Amino acid sequence: xxxxxxxxxxxxxxxxxxxxxxxxxxxxxxxxxxxxxxxxxxxxxxxxxxxxxxxxxxxxxxxxxxxxxxxxxxxxxxxxxxxxxxxxxxxxxxxxxxxxxxxxxxxxxxxxxxxxxxxxxxxxxxxxxxxxxxxxxxxxxxxxxxxxxxxxxxxxxxxxxxxxxxxxxxxxxxxxxxxxxxxxxxxxxxxxxxxxxxxxxxxxxxxxxxxxxxxxxxxxxxxxxxxxxxxxxxxxxxxxxxxxxxxxxxxxxxxxxxxxxxxxxxxxxxxxxxxxxxxxxxxxxxxxxxxxxxxxxxxxxxxxxxxxxxxxxxxxxxxxxxxxxxxxxxxxxxxxxxxxxxxxxxxxxxxxxxxxxxxxxxxxxxxxxxxxxxxxxxxxxxxxxxxxxxxxxxxxxxxxxxxxxxxxxxxxxxxxxxxxxxxxxxxxxxxxxxxxxxxxxxxxxxxxxxxxxxxxxxxxxxxxxxxxxxxxxxxxxxxxxxxxxxxxxxxxxxxxxxxxxxxxxxxxxxxxxxxxxxxxxxxxxxxxxxxxxxxxxxxxxxxxxxxxxxxxxxxxxxxxxxxxxxxxxxxxxxxxxxxxxxxxx
Amino acid sequence: xxxxxxxxxxxxxxxxxxxxxxxxxxxxxxxxxxxxxxxxxxxxxxxxxxxxxxxxxxxxxxxxxxxxxxxxxxxxxxxxxxxxxxxxxxxxxxxxxxxxxxxxxxxxxxxxxxxxxxxxxxxxxxxxxxxxxxxxxxxxxxxxxxxxxxxxxxxxxxxxxxxxxxxxxxxxxxxxxxxxxxxxxxxxxxxxxxxxxxxxxxxxxxxxxxxxxxxxxxxxxxxxxxxxxxxxxxxxxxxxxxxxxxxxxxxxxxxxxxxxxxxxxxxxxxxxxxxxxxxxxxxxxxxxx
Numbered sequence: 001x002x003x004x005x006x007x008x009x010x011x012x013x014x015x016x017x018x019x020x021x022x023x024x025x026x027x028x029x030x031x032x033x034x035x036x037x038x039x040x041x042x043x044x045x046x047x048x049x050x051x052x053x054x055x056x057x058x059x060x061x062x063x064x065x066x067x068x069x070x071x072x073x074x075x076x077x078x079x080x081x082x083x084x085x086x087x088x089x090x091x092x093x094x095x096x097x098x099x100x101x102x103x104x105x106x107x108x109x110x111x112x113x114x115x116x117x118x119x120x121x122x123x124x125x126x127x128x129x130x131x132x133x134x135x136x137x138x139x140x141x142x143x144x145x146x147x148x149x150x151x152x153x154x155x156x157x158x159x160x161x162x163x164x165x166x167x168x169x170x171x172x173x174x175x176x177x178x179x180x181x182x183x184x185x186x187x188x189x190x191x192x193x194x195x196x197x198x199x200x201x202x203x204x205x206x207x208x209x210x211x212x213x214x215x216x217x218x219x220x221x222x223x224x225x226x227x228x229x230x231x232x233x234x235x236x237x238x239x240x241x242x243x244x245x246x247x248x249x250x251x252x253x254x255x256x257x258x259x260x261x262x263x264x265x266x267x268x269x270x271x272x273x274x275x276x277x278x279x280x281x282x283x284x285x286x287x288x289x290x291x292x293x294x295x296x297x298x299x300x301x302x303x304x305x306x307x308x309x310x311x312x313x314x315x316x317x318x319x320x321x322x323x324x325x326x327x328x329x330x331x332x333x334x335x336x337x338x339x340x341x342x343x344x345x346x347x348x349x350x351x352x353x354x355x356x357x358x359x360x361x362x363x364x365x366x367x368x369x370x371x372x373x374x375x376x377x378x379x380x381x382x383x384x385x386x387x388x389x390x391x392x393x394x395x396x397x398x399x400x401x402x403x404x405x406x407x408x409x410x411x412x413x414x415x416x417x418x419x420x421x422x423x424x425x426x427x428x429x430x431x432x433x434x435x436x437x438x439x440x441x442x443x444x445x446x447x448x449x450x451x452x453x454x455x456x457x458x459x460x461x462x463x464x465x466x467x468x469x470x471x472x473x474x475x476x477x478x479x480x481x482x483x484x485x486x487x488x489x490x491x492x493x494x495x496x497x498x499x500x501x502x503x504x505x506x507x508x509x510x511x512x513x514x515x516x517x518x519x520x521x522x523x524x525x526x527x528x529x530x531x532x533x534x535x536x537x538x539x540x541x542x543x544x545x546x547x548x549x550x551x552x553x554x555x556x557x558x559x560x561x562x563x564x565x566x567x568x569x570x571x572x573x574x575x576x577x578x579x580x581x582x583x584x585x
Numbered sequence: 586x587x588x589x590x591x592x593x594x595x596x597x598x599x600x601x602x603x604x605x606x607x608x609x610x611x612x613x614x615x616x617x618x619x620x621x622x623x624x625x626x627x628x629x630x631x632x633x634x635x636x637x638x639x640x641x642x643x644x645x646x647x648x649x650x651x652x653x654x655x656x657x658x659x660x661x662x663x664x665x666x667x668x669x670x671x672x673x674x675x676x677x678x679x680x681x682x683x684x685x686x687x688x689x690x691x692x693x694x695x696x697x698x699x700x701x702x703x704x705x706x707x708x709x710x711x712x713x714x715x716x717x718x719x720x721x722x723x724x725x726x727x728x729x730x731x732x733x734x735x736x737x738x739x740x741x742x743x744x745x746x747x748x749x750x751x752x753x754x755x756x757x758x759x760x761x762x763x764x765x766x767x768x769x770x771x772x773x774x775x776x777x778x779x780x781x782x783x784x785x786x787x788x789x790x791x792x793x794x795x796x797x798x799x800x801x802x803x804x805x806x807x808x809x810x811x812x813x814x815x816x817x818x819x820x821x822x823x824x825x826x827x828x829x830x831x832x833x834x835x836x837x838x839x840x841x842x843x844x845x846x847x848x849x850x851x852x853x854x855x856x857x858x859x860x861x862x863x864x865x866x867x868x869x870x871x872x873x874x
Contacts, residue, residue, distance in 0.1 A: 100655075112643070121643055122646070122647055122652075122655075123651035123655040124655050124658075193666075194668050197670075197698075198670045198873070202833055205792050209791050229761045231763060416699070416730075466634065475759060478698050485698075487663055492638070494635045557643060569663060569664070573664075579638050581635075
């Protein structure tokens, strides 16, 4: 809770210390410096029962350039916090900014008053004040923390948070590295949003062109005309792109080539965290298979793959076992392929993995518009058959379908200028390869590949179902749930304490949205029976849907939002309330 | 000249109907609240959702006033912030044998996603002479549906003289196939009804090189001799402009511009010894903030 004013000296110490640093590497916390032997080896990991974090302004270095960032303890990414399951922790956050700040512990199960969302869980931390977050650590795994105030997260205020299990580690390893992905623009995030409000396609420099048509690239003329008729753009995959972003791994760009060390034969655990503001990444270890052992901090049945897509705010832990003394490239490619970040795993400092070229940018298809009826599987009872009976069951034509047929959405969806489309036949896409990876010639992780390592404890059949539509109008850059922005002060989504509810997210837009629920884990309804994977964030593929079962076991008010920060700030956000039955009625 | 007033109105209504047609479906009321799901079929009957609480859980832990302030800030920041834009679509010079001409077209807005204040100005003239046309518009812009806006406001003509003040009703937006279209209906303080329809299309040749064909058609419902406008179609303008986006906000262009006075308006011009129209090269700049 709130306490004394910030110790001014500690902030000054941080600021003056920065001025004296001569090497750019020193601008990074030890865990994020290149050539690291592994996490836990550096001196500045924050651990123990009492942790202090200073929020302030800092100069950082991106590539060759200096920039201004909002940081924790003076660095971007911020310091690593490492805790132990079962401990109690007091995290004191001191605000050295001239505006309010906050820290949200992403994925942590905490009492709601310590969740760190201004306006929902607490009032925010005023300039010059200290707020003490005090809670028990009830879980283990890879998580992260970030500001929930005024776009500070997009300006650098985030860092990794790792919790070691109280018992035995189910996926043992010899060495570990944190691989934290982020995107950085020298343009202020509010300016990014302004540009997009003025021109929805402002940052898309990979649109279809006449030159492309003549060269036979991309859509054929007839398809272009069909899509044009619907005012839909098949290249609308990311709205802030490599035309303004530098993509970073542990704060380093490809040229900076962050390098983590290993010894051949070791089991190396890589803790991937996507701390981006707006970028979903495709992650590969250029040729080396990896075994996914955790998703969103929750242990999963080990599953081997060659590539996975990591939505913003998700985490994946993988184990690799390099046998040869050769450098391995870690490639994080932006989903729209407008840029990538490369880092290296190597047996010795100085070894460089070869750079991998960007692949051709993908195009969206009918399925991403929620109009592909061909993929509907009528045989499996767990799939949703909610397509209207009278809709034409043909995949080749959408001529009989309307782009925004209100009858296909529940009455809760408000059809205003902010809803450009309603998916006509949204398929369950948890088993689909993610956007842009549909046709690559190697294994790609899908949500259907994930199985919890241990069965879920709540075996109840959900007592009700809730449908939430992810809605947008790219032209006006409006983003919302059910056609209503948070600024319109909609009623919260209400849950009874401990009730079990199946929530179905239907994506009526052309972009994947990483949807995050605070304070809870939910179980993806992916066909894994009682081993449905537990997650805090699910990336819902365009035109499709994703269901999860939620046990609303955390009393309080919680944020529920798209983790693409500009979508969230445009209104794609709701409050979720969990109340005991007597107060809920 | 009632029939032409009707044509003008019909033209506008046509655009409006087209724009609004896309909203029609929402009135159909099939509610389909839940998907069928075998897992849920086992349950006796779904439990109704609880009603949303009216209180705030954090108020039990923190100062009420501080929470109320933080809540209103969160709402404002999450979809409620206003934005604005100033777009100079055309700022051009038209070199020609009979003297160089110039023309401009700018518009701007400020406000939220649905309701905005808008302004617009356009004009043209010959270098060295008095401007032939200067008009200013201001009004309210309201989003009708995902693609079309209604604009209602006033227009003041500074040129030609005698000056006119008009009430404006317009529909503007993005039509299927990515055409930018606009239909404007004007009623002057003298009771004259005029109308204007515009359309343009951005054809990307490369990511930065854009070819923009554009057309404008003007109508008058009556003869207005003092403004040398005749009843019927008064003028047409066609242009093709090729712009290069150095950055998105700054794009020089070259193009050709053709305009012609029509019908009785053309006869008025010829009677005064003016040309009814002609072809010119256009060199210009498109920029926005």
